[in-house]
Amino acid sequence: MPSGTVPRQERIPKNPPLKRLRKSGRILCPVAFSALLFAAFAHAASPARVMSLNLCTDQLAMALAAPGQLISVSFLARDPGLSPMHEEARAYPVNRGLAEEVFLARPDLVVTGTYSLHNTTGLLKRLGFRVEEFGFVQTVGTIPGEIRRMGALLGRERQAEAIADRFETELARIEAEQCDVRPMALAYDQNGVALGAGTLADSVLAAAGFRNMAAEEGLQGMAPFPVESVVSGRPDVIITSSGDGEAPSLGAFVPRHPAILALKGARIGAFVPPGAWSCGGPAVIDAVKALARLRQEIAPCEVAR
Amino acid sequence: MKPLVLNTLLALLALALFLASLGVGPAELGLSESLAGLFAGGSEAAEIIMREIRLPRALLGLAIGFTLGISGAVLQGFLRNPLAEPGIVGVSAMAAFCAVAVFYSGLAGSSLYALPAGALVGALAAVLILMALAARSGSTLTLILAGVALSSLSGALTSLVLNLSPNPFASYEIIFWLLGSLKDRSMEHVVLALPLMAAGWLLIALSGRAIDALSLGEEAAQSLGIHMARTRLLIIAGVALCVGAATAVAGTIGFVGLVVPHLIRPLTNRMPSVLLLPAGLGGAGLLLAADIAARLVLPAGELNVGVLTALIGAPFFLWLVVRSRREAF
Numbered sequence: 001m002p003s004g005t006v007p008r009q010e011r012i013p014k015n016p017p018l019k020r021l022r023k024s025g026r027i028l029c030p031v032a033f034s035a036l037l038f039a040a041f042a043h044a045a046s047p048a049r050v051m052s053l054n055l056c057t058d059q060l061a062m063a064l065a066a067p068g069q070l071i072s073v074s075f076l077a078r079d080p081g082l083s084p085m086h087e088e089a090r091a092y093p094v095n096r097g098l099a100e101e102v103f104l105a106r107p108d109l110v111v112t113g114t115y116s117l118h119n120t121t122g123l124l125k126r127l128g129f130r131v132e133e134f135g136f137v138q139t140v141g142t143i144p145g146e147i148r149r150m151g152a153l154l155g156r157e158r159q160a161e162a163i164a165d166r167f168e169t170e171l172a173r174i175e176a177e178q179c180d181v182r183p184m185a186l187a188y189d190q191n192g193v194a195l196g197a198g199t200l201a202d203s204v205l206a207a208a209g210f211r212n213m214a215a216e217e218g219l220q221g222m223a224p225f226p227v228e229s230v231v232s233g234r235p236d237v238i239i240t241s242s243g244d245g246e247a248p249s250l251g252a253f254v255p256r257h258p259a260i261l262a263l264k265g266a267r268i269g270a271f272v273p274p275g276a277w278s279c280g281g282p283a284v285i286d287a288v289k290a291l292a293r294l295r296q297e298i299a300p301c302e303v304a305r
Numbered sequence: 306m307k308p309l310v311l312n313t314l315l316a317l318l319a320l321a322l323f324l325a326s327l328g329v330g331p332a333e334l335g336l337s338e339s340l341a342g343l344f345a346g347g348s349e350a351a352e353i354i355m356r357e358i359r360l361p362r363a364l365l366g367l368a369i370g371f372t373l374g375i376s377g378a379v380l381q382g383f384l385r386n387p388l389a390e391p392g393i394v395g396v397s398a399m400a401a402f403c404a405v406a407v408f409y410s411g412l413a414g415s416s417l418y419a420l421p422a423g424a425l426v427g428a429l430a431a432v433l434i435l436m437a438l439a440a441r442s443g444s445t446l447t448l449i450l451a452g453v454a455l456s457s458l459s460g461a462l463t464s465l466v467l468n469l470s471p472n473p474f475a476s477y478e479i480i481f482w483l484l485g486s487l488k489d490r491s492m493e494h495v496v497l498a499l500p501l502m503a504a505g506w507l508l509i510a511l512s513g514r515a516i517d518a519l520s521l522g523e524e525a526a527q528s529l530g531i532h533m534a535r536t537r538l539l540i541i542a543g544v545a546l547c548v549g550a551a552t553a554v555a556g557t558i559g560f561v562g563l564v565v566p567h568l569i570r571p572l573t574n575r576m577p578s579v580l581l582l583p584a585g586l587g588g589a590g591l592l593l594a595a596d597i598a599a600r601l602v603l604p605a606g607e608l609n610v611g612v613l614t615a616l617i618g619a620p621f622f623l624w625l626v627v628r629s630r631r632e633a634f
Contacts (some may be wrong), residue, residue, distance in 0.1 A: 021621060141627035190474045224606055227331040227489055228358055232350045248408055248415035250481065258491045259357035264349065 039224055046155020047108035047130075052121070054095040054113040055083060056279035057134050060150040062088050063282050064159050071105060084275045084283035099123045109153065138280035139203035140288065144168050146280055163282055170285050171207060174292045178209035179301035182261065183236035185210035185291075186225075188260075190241060191251035194225035195204055204277050204284060208291035227257050236298060238268045239291075267298060306572045308579055310599030315569075315586035319367065322593035326363040329600050330354065361492045364499070366593040369487075369555050370548040372502050374588020375581055377562020378472075379509045382516040382577030383540050386445045387567070387629060391548045393622070394448065395455030396431040400552035401482045402459040402466075403427025420553040421497055428549035431455060432541045445629070485556035485611035487596050494571045498550040505547025506585070512539040513578030520577055558611045560618020561588050561595075567625065591617075 049071050050063040058077040061070050062085050074083055075096055077089035095101045099120045102110055110124055114133040124131050132153055134146060144164035151160020185205050187195040195201035196212070196219025205212045213235045214225055230238070240255040262266065271294055276287035328339060332354050341347030342355035373391060380389040391397045400423075407413060407423030417520045438451050446606070464483050467475045517534035518526035527533060551558075565587040566580055592610070599608040 193476065226331040228354050229328045231353045231358070232332040234350060247470050247475065248411050248419075249470070249472045249474045250408075250478050251474045252415065253417070254489050257357070257489060258493065259353050262353045262357055 003013065007009065047153075049105070049107045050154060051095065051102060051105055051107035052077075052111045053095060053102070054111070054134070056113055056136055056281060057111040057150070058083070058089065059085055059279055059281035059283060060134070060147060061154070064147070064151050064156045066154070066156060069154060072101075080274060082243075082275045082278055084273060084281075084286065086275075096238070099127070102129060103127065109159060111150070111153065119205070136280060138146065138200050140171055140200070140207050140284060140296055141203065143201065143280045143282070143284055147282060148164040148302045154231050167282060167285055171288065174288055175207055177292065177301070178207075179297075181299045181301055182209055182211045183299045184213050184216075184230050185237040185239060185293060186230060186235040186259070187239045188211040188225065189222075192224055192227060192254040193222055194219055196223055196225075198259065200280055200284065204272075204287050204291065207288050210291065210294040227259055231259050231263060234263065235266060237294065238263075238266055238272070239269065239271050240243060241270065241274075268296070308573065308583070310317060311569075311583050312586060315583050315590065319370075319586050319589040319593065322590050323363050323367055323599065326593050326597055327355065327359050328367055329597050330359055331604060337580065347415055357491060358489075361490050361495045362487050362596070363553060363593070364495050365487055365490050366596045367589045368495075368499055368502050369551040369558065370561060370589035370592030371585040372505065372551045372588070373561035373592065374565045375506060375509055375560065375585035376544050376548050377588070378566040378577070378584035379512065379516065379540055380544065380562070381566055382580070383487070383512070383519060383536070384439050384448060384560060385520070386439075386448055388445060388449050388563070388622070390560065391428075391544065392557065392561075392618075393456070393563060394431070394435050394452035395459060396428050396435070396544065396548050397552050397557040398456040398459035398463075399431035399558065400424040400428040400549045401557045402463045403430070405463050405466050405482055405554050409466055409472075409475055417493060417497060421501060421550050424553035425501070425545060425549035427459075428552065429541070429545040431459075432545050436537060436541060441618035471544045482556045483611070484609035484615075485558035486599075486609045488554055488607050490554060494554040498554045501550035502547040504541045505545070505550070508539050508543030510548065510581060512536050513581060515539075516577040556609075556611065558592065558614055560614045560622065561591055562619050563625075564621050565591055567621070 003097065046066075046069075048069065050061060050065060050069055051071055052058045052073045055074055055076040058073040062073060063075070070092060072093040072095045073089055075094040077092070078086050078094060080086045083089060095105075097112075097120060100126055102120075108130065110129055110131045112121060112131065112133055114135040121131055121133065134149075144167050147164040147270075148160050151157045151164075154160075186266065187201045187205070189195070189264070194214035196217075198221055202212045202215050213233050214223075217225075217229065217233065219225060238255070238260065246252070255268075260266075272287045272290055276283045276290070278292035327343070328334075328336070332350070334342065334351055334354065338347055339355055342351030343351075344359065376396075377390040380386055382392065382395065403426050404420045404424035408419040413419035413422070434455065435448060435451065439448055442448075460483055464479050467479050467482070470476070472481050515526065515531045518529045518531045519536070521529075523533065528583075562584075566584045569583045569587050571582055573583065592614070595613040596610050598613055599610045602608050
């Protein structure tokens with residue numbers, strides 16, 4: 001698998017979200033001047049053939065594209081362990097992110113991740129294709145902006161606005177339910193890698209009312225976290241990737257190390273629906289909801305009040 | 306040096322390094338806390354860290370080091386080849402490849418038992434190939450070159466299988482299989498590998514008298530009543546069992562079996578059988594020391610222990626080659 005297509009927003013270097021917001025703001029600002037004019041303009045400019053090369057742009061594009069507008073998605077979009085929209089993805093042809101595939105398909109617009117398939121992106125731009133890149137260092141707060149940006153690119157502002165609005169409303173509702181009881185959680189992945197500060201998971205944990213142990217221990221981004229530190233930190237919840245149906249790997253044994261299973265009182269499990277927080281897309285809200293429910297279950301706010 | 310004195314000293318060294326290994330780790334436990342965790346049940350965290358994380362790691366360092374040392378000594382004695390060692394002659398690499406092939410193909414689900422099953426078959430195949438080659442050509446060089454070929458082929462096939470795995474994380478594990486590590490091992494691994502390794506040590510020990518006689522040459526040994534076929538079988542099975550089991554749980558760790566017998570041989574009367582136990586103890590000491598260093602050099606990420614043993618062993622190997630050319634082995 002080309003490593004660039006793995007949906008790990010954390011592997012990607014820092015990219016100030018503000019810059020992206022400003023960029024999307026530029027695209028959106030005609031809305032403020034004239035809705036009518038903009039609608040006409042957007043309709044005229046909306047690309048008829050769109051190709052997505054990255055698991056994360058796949059999710060945004062599938063959620064927003066008009067029927068027939070999206071001509072292919074990445075092959076990872078069909079992977080049930082990675083993609084929350086794997087069933088929808090079956091309706092689309094898949095690509096492997098190769099420049100040749102794009103060249104043959106002749107899309108009007110290519111959407112992909114900023115740092116994935118670096119060479120392909122450069123090549124496609126030189127060949128004259130319109131390539132729009134999405135950065136993936138995100139938090140729950142930047143996702144509505146990403147949804148709106150994809151909507152503007154596809155000429156589907158109304159749909160994007162509805163989805164982004166629903167996301168914001170639900171997020172605000174869940175955040176309002178939180179209280180001072182904040183159990184300690186650790187997102188612990190294959191090979192003993194934890195999700196630290198600055199990751200999407202970190203912001204999801206915060207929104208759902210958890211503290212992130214890896215971030216509090218000083219971990220930045222996605223980094224190795226020794227089993228010993230997991231045991232001595234004694235988290236209340238350890239969130240592992242489900243790993244169901246995956247081909248075997250030794251790394252999968254690390255989050256299931258007997259030392260971790262021996263921790264009394266720690267809840268260990270997948271908890272988050274498969275793929276729900278691997279990309280900054282609409283599905284992240286499902287991760288927030290699932291974790292907020294778990295938080296409510298293990299440390300109810302009512303008792304504290 | 307008298308064998309008893311030598312063995313006692315090496316055993317004390319291995320014991321000291323075993324205890325030091327128990328004291329090293331990212332969780333900063335004090336001495337009393339560690340001891341309480343290990344024996345008396347201190348705090349829950351200390352108890353789990355000592356019994357479930359550090360103890361299995363130190364036990365595996367001890368047993369795998371012993372395996373590599375004793376296998377190196379017996380192969381050098383039996384093949385009468387100063388450069389023979391499970392890593393160099395390709396036994397470890399073949400064991401790793403077969404373990405990888407069985408485990409990552411998912412034939413046995415994702416059970417850990419698939420690892421030693423595959424590794425034993427691989428180690429056995431490699432030892433059989435080497436014995437067959439050694440029987441046909443007495444040259445030191447032929448065996449080593451065959452080992453190099455076997456190692457390269459196995460390494461390439463290991464990388465191929467891991468790259469072909471549909472699990473994107475599998476390809477990151479190439480480094481574990483090629484350079485070995487004792488990171489994140491557990492008691493499951495100890496239970497899996499220790500009995501097999503112990504059985505291998507026993508078989509190797511039983512061949513002791515025969516390899517002494519063999520140092521006089523094959524015909525002389527036969528005239529002394531040594532049963533060649535039986536000896537060969539004991540050594541094949543012994544090395545395959547212990548090196549296979551060691552590789553199944555720790556990947557390929559090279560050069561321990563080369564360096565240690567050479568360092569210790571001058572301290573003995575140079576009888577191959579007398580070298581077996583001290584070489585095992587010395588191997589345990591060397592691997593434990595390398596594993597401690599691997600944790601101290603890069604505390605967060607951790608170095609692969611095979612990197613350190615190769616840093617010590619490869620220059621030593623080169624020196625042996627130069628020296629053996631001069632002395633026309």
